[in-house]
Amino acid sequence: MAPTPNSSLVELRDLTFGYGDRRILDGVTLTVPRGQVTALMGASGGGKTTVLRLIGGQIRPQSGELRFDGEDLRTLDTAGLYRIRRRMGMLFQFGALFTDSSVFDNVAFPLREHTDLPEALIRDIVLMKLNAVGLRGARDLMPSEVSGGMARRVALARAIALDPELVMYDEPFAGLDPISLGTAARLIRQLNDAMGLTSIIVSHDLDETFHIADKVIVLANGRIAAQGTPDEVRNSTDPLVHQFVNALPEGPVRFHYPGPTVADDFGPHSGAAR
Ligand SMILES: Nc1ncnc2c1ncn2[C@@H]1O[C@H](COP(=O)(O)OP(=O)(O)OP(=O)(O)O)[C@@H](O)[C@H]1O
Ligand SMILES: [Mg+2]
Numbered sequence: 421m422a423p424t425p426n427s428s429l430v431e432l433r434d435l436t437f438g439y440g441d442r443r444i445l446d447g448v449t450l451t452v453p454r455g456q457v458t459a460l461m462g463a464s465g466g467g468k469t470t471v472l473r474l475i476g477g478q479i480r481p482q483s484g485e486l487r488f489d490g491e492d493l494r495t496l497d498t499a500g501l502y503r504i505r506r507r508m509g510m511l512f513q514f515g516a517l518f519t520d521s522s523v524f525d526n527v528a529f530p531l532r533e534h535t536d537l538p539e540a541l542i543r544d545i546v547l548m549k550l551n552a553v554g555l556r557g558a559r560d561l562m563p564s565e566v567s568g569g570m571a572r573r574v575a576l577a578r579a580i581a582l583d584p585e586l587v588m589y590d591e592p593f594a595g596l597d598p599i600s601l602g603t604a605a606r607l608i609r610q611l612n613d614a615m616g617l618t619s620i621i622v623s624h625d626l627d628e629t630f631h632i633a634d635k636v637i638v639l640a641n642g643r644i645a646a647q648g649t650p651d652e653v654r655n656s657t658d659p660l661v662h663q664f665v666n667a668l669p670e671g672p673v674r675f676h677y678p679g680p681t682v683a684d685d686f687g688p689h690s691g692a693a694r
Contacts, residue, residue, distance in 0.1 A: 428487075429454045429586055429618045430475055435484030437467075437474060444470050446642035447484070452586075452635075457612050457619045459629045459650075462639035462664065468622045469513055471639070472588045475620070476510055477501040488586070506534060509584035511575050513591045513622070517563040523550070523574050524559040530581045549577040552614075553607060569600030573607065580611065587611075589621045593628060601625065605632045626665060630654065638664055 430452035437445040444467045452458045460468050473479045474486060477493055486493045488504050496504065517526045527546045531537060537545070550556045553573040563571060572592060579587055589608060593601045605625075609632040612619045623629040630636065630650040637647040638661050645660040646653045654665055662668075 427453055429489055430620075431485065431487040432471075432474075433485035433487075435474070435481045435486055437470060437479070437481045444642060445474075445481075448639070448642070448644055450637050450644055450647055452618060452620055454618050455612075455616060456634035457609060457621060457632055458635045458637060459633035460620055460622045460637050460639060461624070461626075461629065462645070464624075466639045467642060468639055469590055472510070472590055472620065472622065475586075475588065476508055477505055506582060507585045509579035509582065509587040511572075511579045511587070511589045511592055513594075517571055517574055517578075519563050521563075522559065523555065523561050523563070523566065526563070526574055527577045527581055530578060534582060545581065546577075549581055550574075552580070552611060553577045567600075569596050569604065572596065572600075572604055576604075576607065576611075580615070580617075583615075584617070586618045586620070589619065589623075591622055591624070593623055593625050601628055605629075608632060626667065640664065 428451040432448050432450050435445055435448045436443065448471070460471060462468055470479070474481055475488065475493075477496075480494060488507075491500075491504065493501065493504065517523075518529065521529070524546055527549055528542050531542045531545060535542075547556055547559065550559055553576050555570060555573055555577065558566060558570065558574075563574075566574065576589075576592070579589075592604055592608065596604060605628045608619060608621060611617060621629065621633065630653075633650055635647065636650050636653040638645045638653060638656075640660040645658055645664070646656045648656075653661060656662065656665070
């Protein structure tokens, strides 16, 4: 029986995940509303990319629920996961283009890999996707011939090549100048609305992200510190969230990767002093 559609496309419930013994997510409960742009924010190393990888089925949670369109990913076999994954597009953090392939071939890659469509149809789809990101004219350029902002848009066209329902963007604005950043942000919003997508965007850029997101989720120290509309999150009194939305260096958000104390490493009995 098909699961009843509900307003959330993705749902995590009391989810825990760790790499080896290191707990990264500790009872995370969040929902990603259909048709909306949801921003996942939080300090570096907080587990944002990890959440995207869990949703993409690249890693599996240790406990808790993880649902995509009502289906619990934890109970799916490889074929089931593969079927679900085809409904998702991902723009990876540091996700590079294939340097030896043209812009066209980069966008065509997922279509050639995952479908048996004839080349003529692939051409039309690729040009449509490139058109959507304003780069139809750049089809024959090589990645070395496009700017960083253009490369990001090509990667975006590649992420939506298979007409996914969910698109996950990991740091789509990193390294962009303010104008390209604004363009990329508007593009994500427009594609979401025009194509009826659901988008999750991981970003450190507070202004631009709060501007385009319908919902903001703040992840801190392995837990959800806040989730709500941009205004609700901005006005949160939670100290973690306050530190984050005001970009304060001091506060409860951990900056250091867990390890020896400063005294252990630099104190009188440390290796250097010995
Ligand atoms: N494959 C891995 N094996 C072991 N530990 C990992 C692995 N990938 C990530 N980690 C650890 O998990 C934690 C969360 O990493 P993650 O990449 O999810 O953070 P993030 O919130 O995306 O950070 P950033 O904003 O810097 O991209 C980090 O402490 C990282 O060292
Ligand atoms: Mg990351």
